[in-house]
Amino acid sequence: MDAIQGIGFDLDHTLAIDNHLERVAFLRLLKSVSSRGGRVLGTLSDQIDGIDRLLQRQRNGEFTIDEAVRLFAAERGLPNGDWFVESFREIAVGSVEEFLVSLPGVDQTMEELQKRGIQVAVLTNGWNPLQKRKAEQVGFRGPVLVSSEIGERKPSMAAFERLLHVLGTETRHTCYVGDDPHDDITGAQAAGLQTVWIDWEGRAYPDNVPRPTHTIRAFPELLEFVPQCVRAS
Numbered sequence: 121m122d123a124i125q126g127i128g129f130d131l132d133h134t135l136a137i138d139n140h141l142e143r144v145a146f147l148r149l150l151k152s153v154s155s156r157g158g159r160v161l162g163t164l165s166d167q168i169d170g171i172d173r174l175l176q177r178q179r180n181g182e183f184t185i186d187e188a189v190r191l192f193a194a195e196r197g198l199p200n201g202d203w204f205v206e207s208f209r210e211i212a213v214g215s216v217e218e219f220l221v222s223l224p225g226v227d228q229t230m231e232e233l234q235k236r237g238i239q240v241a242v243l244t245n246g247w248n249p250l251q252k253r254k255a256e257q258v259g260f261r262g263p264v265l266v267s268s269e270i271g272e273r274k275p276s277m278a279a280f281e282r283l284l285h286v287l288g289t290e291t292r293h294t295c296y297v298g299d300d301p302h303d304d305i306t307g308a309q310a311a312g313l314q315t316v317w318i319d320w321e322g323r324a325y326p327d328n329v330p331r332p333t334h335t336i337r338a339f340p341e342l343l344e345f346v347p348q349c350v351r352a353s
């Protein structure tokens with residue numbers, strides 16, 4: 121196996137969990153929907169289901185986060201969603217400090233990778249400034265590539281090519297660490313990278329997608345696959 125010189129990381133559920141902060145930001149907007157003359161129909165549970173479906177469609181790349189917020193407002197009888205777009209962004213980004221929790225060992229592992237001379241970058245599907253704010257909160261020091269800005273989403277090969285460009289490492293000396301078998305592992309392997317599946321939740325790896333190069337249960341296990349020192353090229 122070729123020695124690792126560069127590592128790309130997924131963000132959500134790999135470096136940190138955000139405790140549904142986008143769902144909560146939408147729920148907080150419901151009060152404004154009522155005060156602005158919109159309709160809030162159904163129970164809280166119905167609202168949560170609707171919001172989660174909307175966020176899932178957005179995460180699948182069907183529309184941008186701003187379009188999701190406009191749709192949310194329009195579905196409740198408020199076709200001009202400008203105010204909601206601004207408010208949603210403000211609430212979501214402002215919630216990061218309170219909601220985001222890093223995975224155990226992320227800090228120390230990143231510090232050790234830096235000592236060993238490993239290049240690191242984040243490649244995440246999501247929107248800015250939310251994802252950059254999350255990376256900052258985790259204490260990640262390195263480039264953060266966000267799909268809304270680079271115009272490419274995982275699992276596309278183009279997204280991983282952008283990552284390789286930023287890391288400046290050869291494909292065979294690079295690995296990608298993520299929790300999603302499809303977007304992270306299949307995508308990175310198709311682009312020729314080594315892969316590390318982080319399974320801190322103890323899930324079963326699906327049968328219908330390529331196996332990762334390595335599986336780890338806790339973040340610091342990553343150091344086992346990384347050389348003690350990388351020679352400057």
Ligand SMILES: [Mg+2]
Nearest residue numbers: 130132133299
């Ligand atoms: Mg993830």
